[in-house]
Amino acid sequence: MFNEPIAHITEDGRVHTLREHLFNTAARSADFASVFGFRQWGRLCGLWHDLGKYSQAFQDKLKAAAGGEAHLEAKARVDHSTAGGLYAVEQFKMAGRLFAYIAAGHHAGLPDWEADRTGLAALSQRLLNKDLLASALAGNIPAEILEQPFPEEKPAGRDPAFWLRMLFSCVVDADFLDTEEFFEPEKAARRTGYPTLSELHDSFKAYMVDKQAGARDTKVNRIRAGILASCIEKAKDSPGIFSLTVPTGGGKTLSSMAFALHHAAVHGQRRIIYVIPYTSIIEQTADQFRQIFGDAVVEHHSNFDAAGVEGETPRSRLACENWDAPIIVTTNVQFFESLFASRTSRCRKLHNIAGSVVILDEAQLLPPEFLRPILKALDELRKHYGVTVLLCTATQPALGPHKASGFTFEGLEGIREVMEDPANLYNSLKRVEVKLPENIHEPETWENLAEELTRQPSVLCIVNRRDDCRILWSLMPKDTFHLSALMCGAHRSDKIARIKARLDGGLPTRVVSTQLVEAGVDLDFPAVYRAMAGLDSIAQAAGRCNREGLMEKGTLTVFIPPSRPPVGVLRQAAGIGTRLLGENVTDPLAPHRFTAFFRELYWLQGEERLDAQNILKELKPDRELRFSFRSAAEKFKLIDDTAQAPVIVTYGEEGAKLVGQLSSLGPERWLLRKLQRYVVNLPKHLHKRLLAEGAIREIHAGIYVQGHGALYNDDLGFCPEKSIIYDPDDLIG
Template structure:
């Protein structure tokens, strides 16, 4: 009998034996990178055993009109559980290592227990013995069924839950790729075909040589050259976790890429993954890398726009699926949520992190509530998956293990800069001062009088409502920046502010902290509302960035409002204590070591606030993958909800959305016109008609007054209509 895995629209048949063997070969190839080739092979070989069953074969033939009698052909047949059951039958409890990936290769990694997920739990599915009986009744080739337990052993000390997750990634990607090669040969041919790391290194060195020739001979540029040379030198050292502690404006982006490329070239690393904290700043980095490397750079984040009809864009989209490209630029949310995901689409790329160089930019912004699970995973990648990490920031967090409060941290990190303190002194371009005692509140009216003294000034506050209120009290030509502006709006405003600064046009800006990572402003004076010490230093990085002034001025003040409850308020309280201490330099590197140690001590068990580590630890392989994935949300969509706004092209796209159903291309373009609101406010505005549901889970602003071209989304205008909105 001929057993079928897939049937194309033109009735071509993908033989099941062939699909299993090809998937096994691919999964084996992927898993070999971390020493698990045999395990990957068996995952691939057994993942679709359920397709041998008569009910599945009847179903697939009936679905393609290839049966004379299609009566009693099931609409849907569970084909993923049989292989999971076969692994248990062959290997007992150790078979669970195969059961998680095989049972989840469509539905995702499951919880073992049924407490949270009911019948979707693996322990429940492994009771469906009838599914295995139906498959093994058929004539399955012995070379597929009769296999022994692999003699490869997982590395001693490796986390079994993460090892299974990586096998799952290998299987899912292999299954997708083999299926794609059957259905869409043209698409499959677009994958890969990138320049290799050594070729990219040549391009990079050529770019940097030209940049050096064109650079002005300034003190800051001479220091940037020294930092770059130090990164290239340190890249020759073995794989591990490195830190790059360089003051803002020190050229960390290009220097960190220099380290990554040279290290990858010397140690044959497969790719470079550059992780950026926010979507709002990813374009700046990607544009620079595209200028150097062309289409070898794959940008992966929620705001990515691609034209599905363009071959190069299709190639980028394909590489986003599994990160099969030499340079990936992504966000911290995409990177870390994928490492804890249970869904196939998010997990598929994980195996391609193995044997890579990962650069974590602005690493101090890792969320404290997930810090322990994150650091545990970074250690796992370093020790057992050949990953070299580079943690880059001006304000290096204290990840040194602290047994006194059960903080494992990161072991054996290596600093690239021989003396961060000396570099800090040489790059010091600002003076940080306290506007007045931090026990005294500076009212907005008083602050405005100070700001008016400077024709060009940046003021950073902690809250979006503070930003709007202060902006409304400022002179008319003041700029506003906050997350209540959609991405397209923010990008346009930032570009205009940069242009004015470069041309010496007086420019005042009121902003939230979104400017403190990756936005290369250069103001002579910066005011900063009381906050954590790391944020003070990041604010200082927007002041006298190029060192063209003798000294920039940074003023810290206590605003009339408190920072949001939680981490930001704890950080501000600790920052206040450290800023009030007598110190010649309030933002020297040693200050951050004290600051982060105390901050993490204050957080204590809240560094794994949701108990994720406990979900993924069990001596009998009873893990809660789906529950852990549900908990690990760096941006919690349960607490906020999006609305599409009519800014610029957004108005035309909304109009298009009203005429037709959303597709992938349209939704990607609309991502640039989304504002996220607290869910309680979102619900309130929906009830008032200020936000309208247009398709399932897709909301648009209800009338034009809701979005202002200067300050963004205005929730308080829900009852205010522009005249055009009232025309019948």
């Protein structure tokens, strides 16, 4: 039965030989790496990644387990990952460390070199275990595997840590796919059959013809048609980094997709990745694209595998693992944290970013504290991996290079604007008059503000904090809507749908909301009020006012709230916004004002603050190839998951049903994915206190649910007991 070394064995005794697995993985990895010019490296990394499985210890464990569970490799607790790295170092000396990171990390994730933070898991420590290589070589590894030349392809000029993560992605995805094909061939077959981007381009053109034929002949729609035409024309330009500066309501979602499809057709790029800042707004964009492209669209949230999403299929769940689909809709968290990840599950998709068009929606929301590593990664993708980046926003951030006394902002070179004259476009789409307070430093009381809002038949008021939102809502008429992140995603979606229906029907509609409505939520109010904030936030608020241009002018009223903005970037942005709005200018929201705003916001941070976690230091080029992959990944968290903790709420019949299934079935993956729509994140201190009081309960290890019905309210969302004292700076969003 076991005539040669094996890699895997099924419970019914089918054998996957080690030779077959290594050569298959090498071939797949070579194909993946060829997209960015490193076929030989991809092949050799794949060929050597499992050399440790030739050891007698591993073979004995695997064969002894024959007839047991299907994925018996997990039972063979023998280090089979280090031997390939040891052999590479023996063959290629210092350069062999490049292979060693990949081989040693292909299960546990890319390691740190130094042991100061990760101990024996560090690569420097693992490479001391010479016996692992001796054991593997004693297994008579065929010469056709061992005797390999050093690759001829040179990675000169590339960021070595980034390049290693891309190669790592090729190997781990190839390894997963070959293993999957052996164990579950029917699952592997579901990964094929997507339409080409060319076919999707045809679907898009047909959709737009129908859409434009049914659109009313209004000034706004004529301008949108011009924006679309400009995007199609500019798409012929050579790949690189582009900006699309279009006022809110200008149709940039569809126009940016038109750019991407035409650009990919001209330059042979193979997929489109649409990156959105917030999970709370991703569904709207993904649904719009699914109407056009069907199941060619894969929606991938952070920590979310697409199951339970309307329109998801078994194939789309698979594509979330490695983004092997023509159109990906994902979040900033998922996209950028993956680029700096070390874990195999997060890194699998990276090689499929190469040769893509990446659209960054609402680019002004890139977090300043991670801006330098983010921009460096985007520049690396542009220079060396065939990626075109489109920065898409109404309020274009100042991301170009800048040098000043004592400060250098490397930024992104060569950004090309899609629109010929953004300033003129802004003027032609200007539909809102901005009304500033007489005294920009004098706060308004909530009571006076509520009286003023109540006099408006339909109005949206956006505040900076969750507790501000609740206080103001409590002073409003009973039919006023409330929106905040203390409402689960399903609840917010239902509320927004009701609000839109009322507005479309011409019914009086008042809404008090946090800033979650300022990106990707297409609301159209005749009047909007905005608490003082950064200039970008105020402009985004203006985009919810007279959006369709059906009035001569809508009104955006800026007011000074009685509470201060949360500490950190939001407070700094509000301070800059206050100063700029205090200047006597004709139009406080003109495009050039945002250049001034973002320059001050970024430069006020200082160069060090634009990489607050020292990510680039962990990954900087080093002659001895000492990188801290795992430490960098742990630091690169766009959302601080140590400050928040989730609780599942029983919103609506569906939420209650799913929580009931969780109680009876346990934490099955498909069920947890569906429950993502019913999660509210609470400050850790509040979560801990409510748990101690029995208001929330731990139903399974690390999974918390609402303890009783009164905790969740149809108007406000999650309602902790009034005796709980909030820390105001935890209550934003």
